[in-house]
């Protein structure tokens with residue numbers, strides 16, 4: 001077991017990559033604290049993970065809710081070993097048509113919320129002199145038509161990952177990012193079949209990732225197998241970004 005007795009917080013854990021990561025972390029011996037806006041799905045997942053998980057229903061863009069949440073976790077668990085900033089949204093449109101709201105919503109969830117959560121949690125990791133922070137980037141961090149907001153958030157999280165790796169290394173806190181390619185989750189399942197086929201054609205491994213394959217990358221980076229790895233971005237994309 002690679003994460004035995006570790007306490008991990010995973011945001012956006014009600015479905016998709018976050019859910020798969022929660023399941024994998026529990027299988028590796030961790031206790032997971034699941035955060036999402038979707039109560040029913042969280043409740044259902046926690047009931048399957050038995051005594052190894054609990055959940056909080058909150059909107060991660062709400063600073064007061066985050067502060068309260070972290071205080072509660074600190075009181076109950078006394079430590080936080082791993083934070084996975086996984087929650088993310090898309091609101092796509094071409095730049096000329098993108099509304100201020102679509103810009104702000106995506107930046108707030110994908111970039112500002114991880115920033116706020118790290119501000120709340122880092123003091124505890126510093127005191128422990130130990131911790132791992134993992135962030136969700138994307139192949140879209142390299143640029144993607146119709147995703148100026150999302151691409152900026154996913155490139156921004158890489159910049160924050162590297163900055164935090166530098167700022168926190170002296171306290172034995174490692175910070176890395178995972179950049180998934182197209183992954184079969186509710187986020188991409190709405191893509192029309194024709195578009196999916198065209199995308200698959202561009203992927204050297206000729207398929208989308210399964211959420212469990214992204215969870216495996218989070219598991220590696222969270223574990224002591226990666227204890228000398230910090231400030232890195234692990235692209236898990238079936239080779240999509242190779243060859244340029």
Ligand SMILES: NC(=O)c1ccc[n+]([C@@H]2O[C@H](COP(=O)([O-])OP(=O)(O)OC[C@H]3O[C@@H](n4cnc5c(N)ncnc54)[C@H](O)[C@@H]3O)[C@@H](O)[C@H]2O)c1
Pocket residue numbers: 011012013014015016017018035036037038058059060061086087088089109136137138139179180181182183184185186187188
């Ligand atoms: N699926 C992909 O192809 C893909 C590719 C690259 C990167 N990613 C990134 O991986 C992460 C997970 O993606 P996914 O496909 O599993 O997404 P998903 O849409 O299936 O799940 C995201 C979860 O985040 C939660 N969430 C969103 N906003 C929230 C908020 N304000 N407060 C609390 N919870 C909130 C949602 O309720 C949902 O359960 C995201 O950051 C995404 O950008 C996904």
